[in-house]
Amino acid sequence: MSKVVVIPCSGMGKVYGLLAREAANKVVNELKKDEAETKCLAYIVTGDDEIRDYMNGKKCITIDGCPKMCAAKNAREAGAEVVEELKSTDFAKQMRAMKPGTATYLNEEGWQVVDAIAEKITTIIDEMEGK
Amino acid sequence: MSDIKIGVVSCSGEECFGGTISRLATRKVLEDLRLGEAVTICLPLFIAGGEEERNFAKVYPTVAVDGCSKLCAMRATEKYSGKVNAVVKVDEIIGKEKALEKVVSLRELPSDYMELVDKVAQEICKEMDKISSDILKKQAEEELKNSGECSGGCCCCGCK
Numbered sequence A: 001m002s003k004v005v006v007i008p009c010s011g012m013g014k015v016y017g018l019l020a021r022e023a024a025n026k027v028v029n030e031l032k033k034d035e036a037e038t039k040c041l042a043y044i045v046t047g048d049d050e051i052r053d054y055m056n057g058k059k060c061i062t063i064d065g066c067p068k069m070c071a072a073k074n075a076r077e078a079g080a081e082v083v084e085e086l087k088s089t090d091f092a093k094q095m096r097a098m099k100p101g102t103a104t105y106l107n108e109e110g111w112q113v114v115d116a117i118a119e120k121i122t123t124i125i126d127e128m129e130g131k
Numbered sequence B: 001m002s003d004i005k006i007g008v009v010s011c012s013g014e015e016c017f018g019g020t021i022s023r024l025a026t027r028k029v030l031e032d033l034r035l036g037e038a039v040t041i042c043l044p045l046f047i048a049g050g051e052e053e054r055n056f057a058k059v060y061p062t063v064a065v066d067g068c069s070k071l072c073a074m075r076a077t078e079k080y081s082g083k084v085n086a087v088v089k090v091d092e093i094i095g096k097e098k099a100l101e102k103v104v105s106l107r108e109l110p111s112d113y114m115e116l117v118d119k120v121a122q123e124i125c126k127e128m129d130k131i132s133s134d135i136l137k138k139q140a141e142e143e144l145k146n147s148g149e150c151s152g153g154c155c156c157c158g159c160k
């Protein structure tokens, strides 16, 4: 199976974008190095042939920080198959993390949300691989 | 503080360290160095959003901040929104090799990262100041033209 592409929205103006970014980072650089990768969302937005060709048909897990669902929409637009659309806001709500930090830095509460999102993605990837 | 609002659109690249520095430098400008003067938009909103988001670079003079030579923020902004006024190329400031290093978590940033963030943030501010001063100069010239008055100095047009 080719690597699952984990795409966070990384929203510049919101802590929820940063939660998504850090969770993706933890999955692709730590928890699922061999099974997952990420691609720059801004590169996907450019619509360049190279990245469109790469994304075409790829299995993706997206993490968005607001209802605009930028990561999911852009991944789909690039031809990827989005198997799961996660929202960092849902995780923060469930964990009652009311103040997880800022769009620049996270606090302890924020890092706990990051860990929970990353764990969820790990489980999804395991399931995809039939583990 | 000038009343002119300037858009800063950063790439936030998830694949390389240059993207992390782009993001942190842009945040520093937004919340500290040019608080109230700089505005931003999430770059992927150009596709996921509506007309209002796509008009961003038409409404605001804009500086793109890019983590590597692919210049995604600049190219995406110009493709979907409007011409940018300036581009800050992070890889030219911190070095190509460093910019292309693997992205690291904020939990593991290298000890010199703040220095790099500051350098890039200063560059963004420099571009913003240049844009503001160009706009103010143009406004002043327009006003003078409309009022029909001479700017004085060593003018020899004969006005009083």
Ligand code: SF4
Pocket (backbone or CB within 6 Å): A040, A041, A042, A043, B011, B012, B013, B014, B015, B016, B018, B019, B066, B067, B068, B069, B070, B071, B072, B073
């Ligand atoms: S400019 Fe480079 S770092 Fe930034 S989004 Fe594009 S590929 Fe990624």
